[in-house]
Amino acid sequence: MSDLAFDHAPVGLAVLERRVITRCNLQFAATFGGTTADYTGLPIADLYPSQEDFNRIGALLQQPEAKSGSYSDERIMRRRSGALFWCRVRGRSVTPEAPFQTGIWSFADISEDRPVVSLTPREREVAILTCKGLSAKEIGQQLELSYRTVESHRAHLLQKFGARKLPELVAKLTGMPL
Structure with missing residues (x-):
């Protein structure tokens, strides 16, 4: 069985x-x-x-x-x-x-x-940690990046996913309805 x-x-x-x-x-x-x-x-x-x-x-x-x-x-x-x-x-x-x-x-x-969007490995890491609710500073500490670099990666993610703000990006990344 x-x-x-x-x-x-x-x-x-x-x-x-x-x-x-x-x-x-x-x-x-x-x-x-x-x-x-x-x-x-x-x-x-x-x-x-x-x-x-x-x-x-x-x-x-x-x-x-x-x-x-x-x-x-x-x-x-x-x-x-x-x-x-x-x-x-x-x-x-x-x-x-x-x-x-x-x-x-x-x-x-x-x-x-959710759509498959071409992401760099670093964008993927930032996206995952963003969905876990970490701030740019927390992500920066975890990935050993400056928070400004994290914000730059988030800006690229917003553009790639056609999102205007972070909550919309998280919704698109997690497949949750807006």
Whole structure:
């Protein structure tokens, strides 16, 4: 019965060992394109927009706040076709002391709720921290940038998303209705 639940879950599921997919379900294959067999043995890095994004998320999983073994975020991922899309990602490490050893991850396509806009890795970081409610000064401290640099990144985000003010930008970034 557990195989039936895993295989036919309404959200994409994957088991990763050392950041390599060892098993995935039908919805995962439908979300990323192809069949479940296409993903067995595939490094999850192949589904990130860039190696830099893959490394950044990996570094986050090493932070003390991620030591609980659970992690979640919303990020841009890459389909097998190369198309980028927004994805809600949640994961749990079976071995929190070694977060990459074995983990169960869910992937939900949320691209209908928000457009994919080309962002630099730094703009992506500023966007994520802005959505978490951090001020420009707090973001600057966390990213080791001046608050003016953060404000410059926010100005670019406002322009790219066609938002007039910060609350409108946050609504567009999070997919919330205005």
